[in-house]
Amino acid sequence: EPEVTQTPSHQVTQMGQEVILRCVPISNHLYFYWYRQILGQKVEFLVSFYNNEISEKSEIFDDQFSVERPDGSNFTLKIRSTKLEDSAMYFCASTEGQNTEAFFGQGTRLTVV
Amino acid sequence: DQQVKQNSPSLSVQEGRISILNCDYTNSMFDYFLWYKKYPAEGPTFLISISSIKDKNEDGRFTVFLNKSAKHLSLHIVPSQPGDSAVYFCAAADQAGTALIFGKGTTLSVSS
Numbered sequence: 314e315p316e317v318t319q320t321p322s323h324q325v326t327q328m329g330q331e332v333i334l335r336c337v338p339i340s341n342h343l344y345f346y347w348y349r350q351i352l353g354q355k356v357e358f359l360v361s362f363y364n365n366e367i368s369e370k371s372e373i374f375d376d377q378f379s380v381e382r383p384d385g386s387n388f389t390l391k392i393r394s395t396k397l398e399d400s401a402m403y404f405c406a407s408t409e410g411q412n413t414e415a416f417f418g419q420g421t422r423l424t425v426v
Numbered sequence: 427d428q429q430v431k432q433n434s435p436s437l438s439v440q441e442g443r444i445s446i447l448n449c450d451y452t453n454s455m456f457d458y459f460l461w462y463k464k465y466p467a468e469g470p471t472f473l474i475s476i477s478s479i480k481d482k483n484e485d486g487r488f489t490v491f492l493n494k495s496a497k498h499l500s501l502h503i504v505p506s507q508p509g510d511s512a513v514y515f516c517a518a519a520d521q522a523g524t525a526l527i528f529g530k531g532t533t534l535s536v537s538s
Contacts (some may be wrong), residue, residue: 317469320471346525346526346530352456354530355515355528355529355530355531356470356515356528356531357485357528358525358526358527358528361525369525371525373524393449404469406469406526411519412457412458412477412519413527414460414472414475415460415472416472416510417470417471419468419469420467420468421469
């Protein structure tokens, strides 16, 4: 069964450092998303991406964040200068079209120290 | 602002009984609703969905009911099994259909 894969599974980084979280969405999907879940809190939408551009972003997705689809398979989330409060599980998801179910990756646990 | 609310953080049910998980929403533009199940250290897994043109959708042991006038949906699991123990998230999307908005989740524990 096709799946969304994310690497790394766990990333520890020092405050102020840049991190790149990587995702390989399902190959025939067209819409890509990043979500995050801070420990004990709800899953929060960060950004959606379609046709090589951001289609929607939340208030959380400020100038420290960027997304890119550098080639035909990868979808990345970059945090330029990490803060302690960026520590969370980051989930990548993809959908085939609008209003279809999203498939999630296993997540990357980001720990900022 | 919580557009999707799951007011019960936890629910305990005996094996074989019905589990009913509830979800309320405030945005009348939402027209597509989904339930996801999440185990620890894994990403959310899609369970079942319903569009606003329906009021019920069934898939095996799982049934989702939608009451548009009350802006309420519920997930019924019958019969509940210990393997159903997980966190269940309600999610909704609006007519533009780009982003899912999640509730905070309900932890279901099914005891044998």
